[in-house]
């Protein structure tokens with residue numbers, strides 16, 4: 001069994017290439033666009049949603065089949081055609097160029113796979129079965145989709161604002177550590193979830209930091 005390393009990859013502005021324009025390519029493209037990647041799709045046909053993304057200029061479409069050389073300079077490559085041999089050629093070129101490649105038809109030909117994803121703002125939960133059962137991954141994802149409160153989004157914005165402030169304002173590593181741990185014990189998530197949270201102004205944040213510093 002392949003034991004994959006789960007990592008969070010910053011793809012903002014990175015040039016990513018998807019070969020194929022069917023429903024599977026569409027799913028991979030939507031994940032890439034959500035992550036801010038610069039997407040190029042190479043395929044003689046596109047699904048309607050992909051076509052409309054191309055028309056809006058949200059991706060670059062090359063209306064043709066894959067040709068060697070197409071992957072040069074790519075950050076990530078997805079081989080998502082319905083032709084196994086073509087996907088294998090894409091995987092081979094990627095490996096030769098040292099580019100990570102995902103192969104939709106038979107994952108073992110590539111070296112990374114796509115998890116099912118649930119997002120709540122800054123929270124990302126990724127579910128993988130290591131390729132054992134993509135539909136099982138979807139089912140688990142759906143369980144999490146129901147379980148994860150929408151309040152995680154404002155909660156993590158709050159935590160981010162507070163952590164940024166504490167890191168900027170507190171030079172002592174020891175005090176900073178204490179403040180950051182105290183931040184983790186606040187009941188803000190519950191308050192946001194049940195609607196009782198009153199937003200903190202920058203002054204409220206500074207007052208909390210000043211008070212906790214001396215305690």
Ligand SMILES: C[C@@]1(CC(=O)O)c2cc3[nH]c(cc4nc(cc5[nH]c(cc(n2)[C@H]1CCC(=O)O)[C@@](C)(CC(=O)O)[C@@H]5CCC(=O)O)C(CC(=O)O)=C4CCC(=O)O)c(CCC(=O)O)c3CC(=O)O
Nearest residue numbers: 027105106107113114115116128129130131134135137138
């Ligand atoms: C290994 C992996 C590689 C990769 O694609 O990255 C892979 C591979 C393959 N999938 C196949 C089939 C299906 N995949 C889906 C759906 C999804 N597949 C996704 C990921 C992955 N699929 C990676 C492993 C994820 C993990 O670790 O669990 C999801 C989670 C994410 C996404 O695609 O974005 C997305 C759900 C999105 C969501 O719910 O949000 C459906 C259901 C449907 O289409 O509705 C079917 C049909 C039912 C079935 O086959 O079970 C085949 C057979 C091809 C054939 O032979 O015909 C292969 C090839 C192989 O097994 O090697």
Ligand SMILES: NC(=O)C1=CN([C@@H]2O[C@H](COP(=O)(O)OP(=O)(O)OC[C@H]3O[C@@H](n4cnc5c(N)ncnc54)[C@H](O)[C@@H]3O)[C@@H](O)[C@H]2O)C=CC1
Nearest residue numbers: 020021022023024025043044045065066081082086104105
């Ligand atoms: N990994 C996954 O999540 C899943 C993978 N699959 C696999 O992925 C493959 C693709 O699935 P779909 O998108 O549903 O197929 P599809 O038949 O809808 O689309 C295939 C696309 O590939 C393009 N294409 C074919 N030859 C090409 C070439 N030489 N160069 C560039 N583009 C080319 C076609 O024009 C079309 O746009 C399936 O054959 C299956 O093996 C299927 C379901 C899920």
